[in-house]
Amino acid sequence: MLEVSELSASYGPVKALQGVSFEVPDRTITAVLGANGAGKTTLLRTVSGLIRPQSGTVTLDGADITHAAPERMSRLGLTHVPEGRGVITELTVTENLRLGELGRARNGDPVSMDRVWEMFPKLADRRSAFAGTLSGGERQMLVIARALMATPKVLLLDEPSLGLAPRIVAQIFDLVRTLVDEQGLSVLLVEQNARSALSIADLGVVLNLGKVVTTQEAHALAADEGLRHAYLGF
Numbered sequence: 291m292l293e294v295s296e297l298s299a300s301y302g303p304v305k306a307l308q309g310v311s312f313e314v315p316d317r318t319i320t321a322v323l324g325a326n327g328a329g330k331t332t333l334l335r336t337v338s339g340l341i342r343p344q345s346g347t348v349t350l351d352g353a354d355i356t357h358a359a360p361e362r363m364s365r366l367g368l369t370h371v372p373e374g375r376g377v378i379t380e381l382t383v384t385e386n387l388r389l390g391e392l393g394r395a396r397n398g399d400p401v402s403m404d405r406v407w408e409m410f411p412k413l414a415d416r417r418s419a420f421a422g423t424l425s426g427g428e429r430q431m432l433v434i435a436r437a438l439m440a441t442p443k444v445l446l447l448d449e450p451s452l453g454l455a456p457r458i459v460a461q462i463f464d465l466v467r468t469l470v471d472e473q474g475l476s477v478l479l480v481e482q483n484a485r486s487a488l489s490i491a492d493l494g495v496v497l498n499l500g501k502v503v504t505t506q507e508a509h510a511l512a513a514d515e516g517l518r519h520a521y522l523g524f
């Protein structure tokens with residue numbers, strides 16, 4: 291289980307996170323929701339070691355990983371998929387996937403290419419294509435598949451739906467749910483698209499101005515009209 295406890299982080303005078311605490315239980319999706327500037331991306335970057343917190347702790351299966359460097363995080367089983375679908379456009383789909391193996395977790399069972407093609411049939415069809423020729427949805431699938439090559443226990447996903455058509459968002463979210471149910475992953479999912487995120491999540495954490503407003507089961511949050519209107523935009 292990933293546990294975030296009393297995490298605070300700032301950019302100079304801007305307090306982006308203030309005493310944020312929540313848990314990501316094993317084999318679940320926890321969605322972090324909230325308006326622009328709520329602190330969602332900062333939270334993922336702090337959990338994955340890209341930003342040094344001012345205070346607070348992050349533990350994975352009881353081990354304190356708060357100050358681990360990003361490469362070590364990956365070795366420990368925590369893989370961050372940042373916003374923006376960064377693929378290497380001059381390499382093929384297969385070559386991009388191979389890069390994911392470089393950060394492989396120490397205790398992870400290697401994921402075979404055949405398994406990846408099975409899980410991502412659209413990528414299998416394009417395996418020899420340069421990544422630069424992929425659509426936005428295919429690139430998003432590629433960055434998720436590449437992250438799986440590192441055999442993570444916990445995947446941190448930042449805004450996978452950004453700029454994608456609703457039909458493609460639905461496909462990607464279904465895929466994430468399948469990875470959790472069938473591969474035993476845990477996912478910390480940051481999303482602006484609260485309605486879609488809550489439809490696949492187990493838990494929802496609502497952030498506002500760097501603080502947790504509430505943590506609830508996803509279906510309960512989706513049913514709470516007051517919270518939805520105030521913080522979730524639907």
Ligand code: ATP
Nearest residue numbers: 301304306324325326327328329330331332333482
């Ligand atoms: P968005 O969906 O727009 O990315 P967010 O919920 O992810 O929003 P953050 O990007 O984490 O929010 O931003 C939290 C706060 O920190 C905001 O007030 C933002 O303006 C500020 N902030 C973010 N990045 C920086 C930075 N590099 N330098 C200074 N302030 C920053």
